[in-house]
Amino acid sequence: MTIRPILIHPDPRLKKAAEPVGDITDEMRALADDMLETMYDAPGIGLAAPQIGVMLQLLVMDCVKEEGEAHRPMAMFNPEIIWASDEMSTYEEGCLSIPDQYAEVDRPAEVDVRWTDVNGEVQEERFKDLWATCVQHEIDHLNGKLFIDYLKPLKRQMITRKMQKLKRERARA
């Protein structure tokens, strides 16, 4: 398994829609493993393939944060939201492509998601709480959308300028 570099906003690849995945091959399973390792290393609770510059509909997540609780690594190919609750919930979100920036985002509190798993089997599950927020945030990535796109333009521009500065500093380092 390999830890892959994570793209930092602004980057045109983070604004583009990803392509559907065809057959779930060993190459696809290796990509999912790399993404999980990259996510745990960051550390983060979710990562979408475009964040490592791979324009495919694949996300990984593990929202188990309690000390001592077993991890639940998930990899989803071609995920789609097939139902969303009217009830909304608000979480302070962050993103591995927008380091150290956090903001509250309203999203449906529960969603049903259908996806293809690493064995090529179609799965369906209802997610709630942090898992619901995380899976919606990651599916947004597959559609070229970032959590800051939900914020007011002024706040979004402020965060984007901070990220441009961070990228300049990293390029010099």
Ligand SMILES: [Zn+2]
């Ligand atoms: Zn993100």
